[in-house]
Amino acid sequence: MTAESSTAAIFRMAWPMTLRAMLLHGTIVIDAWLVAGLGEEALAAMGLAAAIGGMLTGLLLAFSNGTQILVAQSVGTQRPGAMWSALVCGLGINLGVAVIGLIAAAIFAGGLIDSGASSDWIASAARRYLLAFSLVVLAEAVAQSLSAHMNGCGDTKRPFYSYLLAVPVNVVVSVVLIYGWFGFPALDVAGAAIGSAVSAIVRAVYLVHHLYKSRGGEPMDRTWARGSAWLTLRHHLAFTLPVAVTFISATFSNSVSALVYARMAISDFAALTLIAPWVQVAGTVGMCWAQATGIIVAQLLGGGAAREVLDDFLRKAWKGAFVAAAAVAVFYLGICIASGRIYQDIQPETRATLMSFLPILLLLPFPKGSNAICGNTLRAGGETVYVMHIFIWSQWLFRVPATILLVWLGAPVFWVFALLLVEELVKFTPFHLRLFRGGWRNRAL
Incomplete structure (x- = not known):
């Protein structure tokens, strides 16, 4: 290979x-x-x-x-x-x-x-x-x-x-x-x-x-x-189940957050509702780049690639991820600037709230893209359980409780939306430390 x-x-x-x-x-x-x-x-x-x-x-x-x-x-x-x-x-x-x-x-x-x-x-x-x-x-x-x-x-x-x-x-x-x-x-x-x-x-x-x-x-x-149908299926399920649990956790945490957002002022809730699809669609650029990186890393690990080859590949993958993040940030800039034309019927307060999100949107793609590279690389090395834990605890021990608290306290919507960025910063250290330690390179496939 x-x-x-x-x-x-x-x-x-x-x-x-x-x-x-x-x-x-x-x-x-x-x-x-x-x-x-x-x-x-x-x-x-x-x-x-x-x-x-x-x-x-x-x-x-x-x-x-x-x-x-x-x-x-x-x-x-x-x-x-x-x-x-x-x-x-x-x-x-x-x-x-x-x-x-x-x-x-x-x-x-x-x-x-x-x-x-x-x-x-x-x-x-x-x-x-x-x-x-x-x-x-x-x-x-x-x-x-x-x-x-x-x-x-x-x-x-x-x-x-x-x-x-x-x-x-x-x-x-x-x-x-x-x-x-x-x-x-x-x-x-x-x-x-x-x-x-x-x-x-x-x-x-x-x-x-x-x-x-x-x-x-x-x-x-x-x-x-793995010698038998049962052993092979059990290994496959053990590997893929944490990925599915990660999805379930993300879905429920987003649903809970959306219900909490509904208790905010109408203009604030409308702004969050309008920006959410753009964040989801544009975010696929960095996520798919990271998934492709994970696939190639898995192929290299399966083929017994040397550490130097993996390190060189990941360095180049990260450079590409930052380029993709910059492109997404520019896209967000365009959406915010053009929001008055895209949503001509929204109130001035809602449009002003959308513009207030711009600093967060310009920063968000960079830690999110880097975390995605780490997560997919760790999964390629078999560490699906560790990746699952990072996602679950950052959502349920930080973002969801923080969202409930800020909305209850009546904090400005800017800080509620900023939790998306802070969540990525919370995940940043455990993701990158685990990757740089390199234990995932030696896991049996």
């Missing part, structure tokens, strides 16, 4: 991952835009059901992120059956999570929907949406597993191409079924979910076809990497 120790290698892997993540966010925006023609109640029903469905698909993505590291390690080790073991275990775990999640949704989602819906129609529409969305969950269990396998092998373009194919399918099928065009029944909100399901199935079929075609029809070496 050979790998370039340069930022060019990371860039070739990172840009498709970044665009894929943006397409994923864009799909949610498109679905909301298509349903918006049905009125506010339809949007409310979709938002209510999508919150539950999004948790399930997010869990699949979290487990898949762990799987792609194990695939990358197998590429480096070249052990017989290692790639097949990682693919089969990742697929099995994702399907298991999907089935368990759907069973849990069948038992508990009805009560959650009824408690959150303000009318019987919204509750009924949300249930129909979630029922159709169950097909998305099952299809994404397959598609995310195959995407993780291809990412781990270094082929990040193919999962990106699958979204280029799936997004137009989603739009066309959703429009036809939402509004009942060409003689089809008008299914309102459920039509959007069926459109998403059809596009997810198309994406999964495309990836299955490409995987078969890329191997020329030849089967993988079907021997278990």
Whole structure:
């Protein structure tokens, strides 16, 4: 196995991952835009059901992120059956999570929907949406597993191409079924979910076809990497479960923070709501750069690369991460300056609050990008539990309690928003000390 120790290698892997993540966010925006023609109640029903469905698909993505590291390690080790073991275990775990999640949704989602819906129609529409969305969950269990396998092998373009194919399918099928065009029944909100399901199935079929075609029809070496199916699956689950727990913790901590934000002044809450999607979308640039770095580090570790090679690669990866952070900071600057044109109907107080966030937004990408490099490198070395602890304790021992305290004290919204930056500074020392100690280099793969 050979790998370039340069930022060019990371860039070739990172840009498709970044665009894929943006397409994923864009799909949610498109679905909301298509349903918006049905009125506010339809949007409310979709938002209510999508919150539950999004948790399930997010869990699949979290487990898949762990799987792609194990695939990358197998590429480096070249052990017989290692790639097949990682693919089969990742697929099995994702399907298991999907089935368990759907069973849990069948038992508990009805009560959650009824408690959150303000009318019987919204509750009924949300249930129909979630029922159709169950097909998305099952299809994404397959598609995310195959995407993780291809990412781990270094082929990040193919999962990106699958979204280029799936997004137009989603739009066309959703429009036809939402509004009942060409003689089809008008299914309102459920039509959007069926459109998403059809596009997810198309994406999964495309990836299955490409995987078969890329191997020329030849089967993988079907021997278990750790001698038996049970031992291999247990190792895979032990590695990926902390990544999934990290996602669950982040989701719940963000939800709690959002509920606390709702108790602030309307202009302050509106400003936080408006800036949050931009932070999420722009943040994918640094996150995908770090994920690509982690994949290549896993390949190098699996191949037994020398310490000097790893150090040289990480130095160049960090330089690229700082360039990406600078680009994101410039993007935030443009958003704040153009906020008056983007959001022409917002109040002057809200616009002024958005501008007050600018100093934080200019600094935030740098520690966040550096922490992401550390986290993904440590995961590549097998330290998924340590990374999980850093995220969990920084969220639940610092950011969430600090958010509650500042809002209760009536602190300016600037300081509440600044907690995003302070949280990254809290994580900075434990991440970087662990990385520089270098124990992750010697962990058995």
